[in-house]
Amino acid sequence: MDSSASVSRAGSTLLQVIGIMILAAGAVCLLLIALDFSPTAIVGAMFSGSLTSWLKFSQTLSIWVPLLLCSCGLLFTFQAGLWNIGVEGQVVMGAIAATILLRLPETTLPPTLILIGSLTAACIGGSLWGILAGLLKNRGGVNEIFGGLGLNFVAQGIILYLIFGPWKRAGIASMSGTDIFARDLWLSMPAGWRVAPIALILAISVFLFSLLLLNRTRFGLRVKAVGINARAAQLFHIRPERYGLLAILIGGGMAGLAGGLQVIGVYHRLIPAVSSGYGYLGLLVVMLAGYKALPVPLITLFFAWLAAGSIQLPIMLQIDSSLSGVIQGACVLSALLVHGLRSVRQR
Amino acid sequence: MEISIAVLSAGIAASAAPLLLAALGETLTEKAGIINLSLDGTILLSAMTGFVIAARFDSLPAGFAAAAATGMLSSLVLVIISIYLGQSQVAVGFALTFLCRDLAYFLGAPFARTAGPQLSISPIPLLADLPFVGPILFHHSLVVYSSFLALPLAWFFIYHTPQGLILRCVGENPEGCWARGIRPRIVQAAYTLIGGALVGLAGAAFSLAIKPGWGRPQGCEGIGWIALALVIFGGWHPLRVALGAYLFGFLQMLGILLQDVFPTIPAQIFQVAPFPLMIFTLVLIHLGRNSKGKKLLLLRLLSGNAPGSLGKNYRQV
Known part of the structure; x- marks a missing residue:
């Protein structure tokens, strides 16, 4: 495989990853907003709960x-x-x-x-x-x-x-x-x-x-x-x-x-x-x-x-900690969806 | 302690009802060649929505309708990503089952351990007074009656109606169906959604009738996997699947009874035990069927073949 092909393949993989992340994050944010939770507050709480020390x-x-x-x-x-x-x-x-x-x-x-x-x-x-x-x-x-x-x-x-x-x-x-x-x-x-x-x-x-x-x-x-x-x-x-x-x-x-x-x-x-x-x-x-x-x-x-x-979520924001599982599942389903859309377009 | 056979049988019929509904739903889906592996999560999620909607609007029918809609919505994801976008049914089903489970706990958290309506027992007049048969068959909630009805209906539909024939054809050979003017993906999508609705009803049957209420754990965790195993080891035949569901109900009742007989053994063991016992009973039947057991009439009756295109996505040209 020559280098330009591998670069374009890496580029398309990167594009896919970004697409998956946007899709999953978007879906979860919509859900949170619909439930009247603030996504930024949740991300903030998760950062301060895991990365500050x-x-x-x-x-x-x-x-x-x-x-x-x-x-x-x-x-x-x-x-x-x-x-x-x-x-x-x-x-x-x-x-x-x-x-x-x-x-x-x-x-x-x-x-x-x-x-x-x-x-x-x-x-x-x-x-x-x-x-x-x-x-x-x-x-x-x-x-x-x-x-x-x-x-x-x-x-x-x-x-x-x-x-x-x-x-x-x-x-x-x-x-x-x-x-x-x-x-x-x-x-x-x-x-x-x-x-x-x-x-x-x-x-x-x-x-x-x-x-x-x-x-x-x-x-x-x-x-x-x-x-x-x-x-x-x-x-x-x-x-x-x-x-x-x-x-x-x-x-x-x-x-x-x-x-x-x-x-x-x-x-x-x-x-x-x-x-x-x-x-x-x-x-x-x-x-x-x-x-x-x-x-x-x-x-x-x-x-x-x-x-x-x-x-930290239940203590800081009274949000159930199973939210992490929801995000993980949303990521995997988004990935499957993006792969599916790509394979249909390529056909 | 005195155990009457009538009371035991009635308990089995009641506790197996949701399992039977879910397993029949999955049988319909798999007959069309689609594996919906998301059962366990979907049951939990629809148990939650069923309970919450029923409590919010103080209406049991609304709860059951919401649960059925939830089941269809969850299977719609499988329809889109697997049937129409060609991704692995097993992968989508797995991801979906975990997503639905956590979604159920997440969305349902504010409603945990709150009061809600509950389906009451509605004995059928006259019939319920019959000796022995009455308490077993006619002294239940509507959920149990509908499981009694769903079984012959599903059997008749699959094997004795033109639509059932189309369903089985699509599961065996979608390419052939396409050649005969049937659109396989539409049929598969339809039965995946119908199966999903039945699975959703099974969820509501738990949270509104058999194990009323919502919490973490709800008590129906793991049932979806048992339903899936029943369909496969039941040879994709509704009557054998039902036999398995009642066997599981029996094991669960046995667990409850033995708990009183052996108070020294922790209750948790009796709650978990039916699950491995069930899977291994099914495995043993399966092993017997594969080997010399072919000669035994009983085992021959129990065997069945998978739909020809089960789990494979139909690629439309």
């Missing part, structure tokens, strides 16, 4: 970490042509697996080793839960959307059982979760931070790893081949089922890691809502990214900012 910005980053991990995992399954809706359950199973190790009775093992072990366990837990959905699809012909969804419900049942049953708080079981872990089993966090630096480093490395694996290796190419045309891939001796399973294994591992980090880095205990919907939000992120890796960190940062900023 490092403490507040690190709050955004603490949402960014699990969202980026889930989205990276979803990149693999999307590229393999799978709708991996089971991420939510994979996050939960990762969190449970991490907690198992943290709850071991008094050991002489150094805390660092336990932490590394529990993060590894989290990856494995998420992977296994993902593979279950993959096997249901490959062996049973169960559509991965429903297999994954069913497994999400099962994971939710398991975590509720554990928190209300064997792992319940001394005295009374409650929705607030298990007992808090000993301090030396927390990920270290400098004063004035809301996110553990190790979690940040892990999330960024996982993203770079995904970028390389998907775009620069034969494995990535094969995963894409399966996603684009499974039957053609088979003719090149690429087994679609195996690559689908590998993609879901990698994706599950990343989702599980997100769950583990939530447990040891954020909540310091196991809570029923440990996954907080990041698995579902990741689906929206990757759709908005056009199933490509490169835009994912920016989009996740934007979504995380929306989520963090909207926490």
